[in-house]
Amino acid sequence: MSTGTRALELLGLLQSRRHWPGDELARRLGVSGRTLRRDVDDLQAIGYPITTTRGTGGGYQLGPGASLPPLVLSEDEAAAVVLGLKEIASGAHPTSGDAAVGAMAKIVQVLPVRIRRRIDSLRNVVTPRVDRRQAGVTDVASLTTVALACRDDEALRFTYRAPEDRVSARTVHPHRVVSVDQRLYLVAWDLDRTDWRVFRVDRIDGPVPTGERFARRELPHPDPVEYVRGRIRSMPARYPVRATVHAPRERVVREIAHYGTVTPVDDTSCEVYIPTPSLDWAAFCLAAVEAPFVVHGPPEAVAYMRGWGERLLAATEGRPS
Numbered sequence: 001m002s003t004g005t006r007a008l009e010l011l012g013l014l015q016s017r018r019h020w021p022g023d024e025l026a027r028r029l030g031v032s033g034r035t036l037r038r039d040v041d042d043l044q045a046i047g048y049p050i051t052t053t054r055g056t057g058g059g060y061q062l063g064p065g066a067s068l069p070p071l072v073l074s075e076d077e078a079a080a081v082v083l084g085l086k087e088i089a090s091g092a093h094p095t096s097g098d099a100a101v102g103a104m105a106k107i108v109q110v111l112p113v114r115i116r117r118r119i120d121s122l123r124n125v126v127t128p129r130v131d132r133r134q135a136g137v138t139d140v141a142s143l144t145t146v147a148l149a150c151r152d153d154e155a156l157r158f159t160y161r162a163p164e165d166r167v168s169a170r171t172v173h174p175h176r177v178v179s180v181d182q183r184l185y186l187v188a189w190d191l192d193r194t195d196w197r198v199f200r201v202d203r204i205d206g207p208v209p210t211g212e213r214f215a216r217r218e219l220p221h222p223d224p225v226e227y228v229r230g231r232i233r234s235m236p237a238r239y240p241v242r243a244t245v246h247a248p249r250e251r252v253v254r255e256i257a258h259y260g261t262v263t264p265v266d267d268t269s270c271e272v273y274i275p276t277p278s279l280d281w282a283a284f285c286l287a288a289v290e291a292p293f294v295v296h297g298p299p300e301a302v303a304y305m306r307g308w309g310e311r312l313l314a315a316t317e318g319r320p321s
């Protein structure tokens with residue numbers, strides 16, 4: 001392996017884990033301890049903020065520096081990359097979302113403080129998406145802290161804001177951050193409840209790593225995304241919306257398969273159940289099918305749909321609603 005190739009592999013390993021014992025890192029690279037120290041010295045000389053500790057428990061760690069390493073990213077590029085990754089992480093594609101969270105965690109942990117502050121100030125002026133399904137933009141620092149705790153198998157403390165402003169202190173063993181239906185969720189083992197829990201990342205405040213490492217448990221489902229979907233469906237809904245849609249089941253399923261259940265009535269109609277905390281989201285799902293439908297309940301949903309329809313009709317007639 002050439003020196004340049006080995007340097008790139010060394011950087012990748014340092015970014016993949018918080019701390020590497022020297023002997024383990026040398027073994028992964030297939031070099032002697034002396035060669036490893038020389039490679040680290042070379043990277044430090046060109047600006048990479050690698051911290052070296054000696055003695056028992058010593059090793060190497062990639063940390064934040066006073067400036068960005070040369071030939072990597074300018075401040076403008078760093079801010080653009082992190083903000084872009086944050087948008088992707090909250091997007092509709094779980095694979096891209098996972099990759100974005102991992103990449104953002106690697107980048108943010110080595111950014112100088114002044115650039116982190118700049119990114120935090122920019123998040124308040126970013127133009128929101130028109131799509132109403134898009135969740136609120138998650139705080140960069142909080143998301144990075146949660147993602148790194150998942151990566152390092154490190155216990156995490158935070159305050160969680162549940163629906164209806166219920167606030168609780170949580171200590172968890174974080175497992176994975178996943179993107180589901182344009183929201184980010186943390187899957188974690190809750191130490192106080194001694195059970196798995198799913199937390200919306202945008203409702204997590206002040207996450208702090210405790211420094212305690214843990215042995216990773218096996219998730220009850222092999223697919224973290226499907227596990228989160230199942231937990232969401234099982235949660236009590238503020239509005240259990242029920243409707244009949246006059247379209248074949250296959251067509252309806254394509255639009256709302258992840259947000260509710262579809263039961264066929266006959267070849268041309270089906271019953272739809274959408275448990276949701278937001279009536280506008282249920283209205284959007286049903287309207288997206290582009291087929292006639294009748295809302296049966298709850299009463300709030302019937303009234304909301306009627307009002308929505310009246311406003312749309314008034315808009316086509318050119319008179320104020």
